Amino acid sequence: MAPTFPEKVIRYCPKCGSRDFVYHRDNSFLCGSCSFHLYINSAAAVAALIVNEKGELLLTRRAIEPQLGMLDLPGGFVDVMETVENAVQREISEELNLNIKEMKYFMSYPNEYVFGGLSVFTTDLAFICRIESFKNIKAEDDISSFEFYKPGDIPLDEIGSVSIKEIVKSFVKNNNN
Template sequence: MSPTNPEKVIRFCPKCGNPEFIYQTDNSFLCTQCKFHLYVNSAAAVAALIVNDKGEILLTRRAVEPQKGMLDLPGGFVDVMETVETALGREIKEELNLEIEESKYFMSYPNEYVFGGISVFTIDLAYICAIKSFNKIDAKDDISSFEFYRPEEIPFNDIGGTSMKAILKAFIKYIQV
C-alpha cells in the first residue's frame, strides 16, 4: 500500500477532531467518538481527445506537480455541483483558450492522483472533442505548453498518468479502425 493512501495519511475525524478515526475494510473511516462515517470515493475528472485537421492529437505539458513537465491530455477535475460537460468546456477554455464545438463521450479509466502527499482517486472521463478554431490556442493555467503528435509518434514514456496512457492507446485503436 502506497504511503500516500488515505488509510496512511488521514488521522483525525474531520467532524470532531478525534484521533481515533479508524479505517474500515469498505474503503471508509469511522470515528469512535461521534460515529462520523467518511467514505473514500473517486473524484470525477475530464480529459479531452482533440485532433487537428492533420490527424494529430493534442497533448499538453504539465506546469505544476504532480508530474510537472510530463505530457497529459487537457482537462481537469469536475467542480462541486458542476456537470461533466460544463467542466470539460471550462477546463479546455482555461488551459488552452479553446472552445469546444461538439463533444462525444469516449471512455473512462480509474486513476490515482497524488496531490499534497495524499492519493486522490479519480475516474477520468474522456471525450472526443471538436474545436471551433485553433487560431487563439494558448497554454494557460496549469499547463506550460501544448504539442500535436501523429498517433504513431506519441512518446508514451513521457505521459505521466496511467489513465491518460490507457485512454490514448484505446483512442488510437479507435481512430485507426
C-alpha cells in the first residue's frame, strides 16, 4: 500500500477532530467519537482526444506537478455540480483557447493522482472532440506547450499518467483498424 493512500495519510476526523477515525476495507473511515462516516470515492476527470486535419493527435505538456513536463491529454477535474460535457469544453477553452464543435464519449480508465502527498483516485472520461478551428490555439493554464503526433510516433514513455497512456493506446489502436 502506497504511503499516499488515504488510510496512510488521514489521521483525524474532519468533523470533530478526533483521532478515533478508523479506516475500513470498504474504502471508508468511521469516527468512533461522533460517528461521522467518510467514503473515499473516485473523482471525475475528463480528457480530450483532438486530431488535426493531418490525422495527428494533440498532446500537451504539463506545466505543474504532478508529472511536470510529461505529456498528457488536455483536460482536468470536473467541478462540483458540473457536467462532464461542460468540463471538457471549459478545460479545452482554459488550456488551449479552443472551442469544441462536436464531442463523443470514447472510454474511461481509473487513475491515481497524487497531489500534496495524498492519493486522489479518479475516473478519467475520454471524449473524441472536433474543434471549430486551430487558428487561435495557445498553451495556457496548467500546460506549458502542445504538440501534434502521428499515431505511430507518439512517445508513450513520455506520458505521465497510466490512465492517459491507456486511453491514448486504445485510441490509436481503434483508429488504425
